[in-house]
Amino acid sequence: MHLTRRDRDDAGFTLVELLMAIVILGVISVPLAGLIIAGLRQSASASARLQLSHDSQISATYFGQDVSTVGIRDYAAAHGLTGVAFKPSIQLDAAFDAGGHVCGTAATPTAKIRLLSERWDNSAAAPASSVDVVAYYLVPVGPVSELHRIKCSGGTVADVIVAHYVDPATLAVDCGGACDTAAVPQRVTMSFTVATANADPYVISLNGQRRQT
Template sequence: MLSRRSDAGFTVVELLVVIVILGVIAVPIANVVIGAIRNTDTTSARLAVSHDAQQSAAFFAQDVAAVGLRDYSGQIANGAVPYSPSIQLGAAYDAGGQVCGTAATPVSLVRLLSDDWDTTTPAATRRTAIVAYYLAGTELHRLRCLGSATPVSDAAVAHHVQPGTPAVTCSSTCTGAAVPLWVKLTFTAVARNADPYPITLFGQRRQT
């Protein structure tokens, strides 16, 4: 007797069933993968903004702590040298005759002035330290000069700043001769794949 040969394989119906099943399985897996990628992008954006907030806050607190430009041209009352106005808002590079940068330097959001004593010589020399925070596009820059118009540093301390959101407030009149006890710079950071993030930079002046 002749044995019948077996024709193993898939029928068209079986193939269609397999395709449908694979589609049912692939859709939720694809959704999970896409969701994971989006969450990773969001997390990365939030971490970048958080890093900017921490970095800029550290610099700002340090700069405000030192603010205070003494006026040695006047009379000394009770052994205390009075201050000159030490905070400038919306200031150009040469505001008040205190020059830091060039005409190409953007107008600053705030400039903080302070005395700095050079003790590398036998007779200490007084010089003016200027720290300016200005916006270049969406970057917040910290520009610093020390006894010269030539900056010793100019670095971006925050990115993704939303233009129009920066604002400066003080415990008293910012630009007055009575130097405020604290200064605050607020702005909103907007990074791709992340919600708007409000940032507050706060600094308190050292009492000397």
């Protein structure tokens, strides 16, 4: 009787080949997994920085517009050579009804800054003026806060979030001098720091220049 060797079936693997494949896959998968994790971290960091940058642009646009129109006139005072004098038009750490100008409710947090401006209604025979109010205040969200902007104009109230992840301890206002006097500041700056778990602390500085003279 003659024994004949059967040809090996190409469809199968030997145990040695299977073990070698497992070892090779292990060697490849470790650095590959590291690359994937690093890529995900970079993506999360880029997304966080993009959101903070977006908040910076939005808040800067609002604040610049609000400061540009700040100023209410004292029509009861005598008119000087330079025209009608201003009343104090900027309020710091102010309640929702500070100075008799209501914007919000008793539940509205104290505003870091309130900007007062005039709005004229020319629809009647005799033009009439009223005061618009814009206030910026913080609402706590865990260890950080959201910066809100509320505007009250002619009975219309609009409240929007202009910045997220604000460190409340860093919110500051600078008028280059006193803010809340009749000598209404020409320039106003509000600054704060924002940070998330995926992005380094980022300082946002909002600047505005008053147009009224």
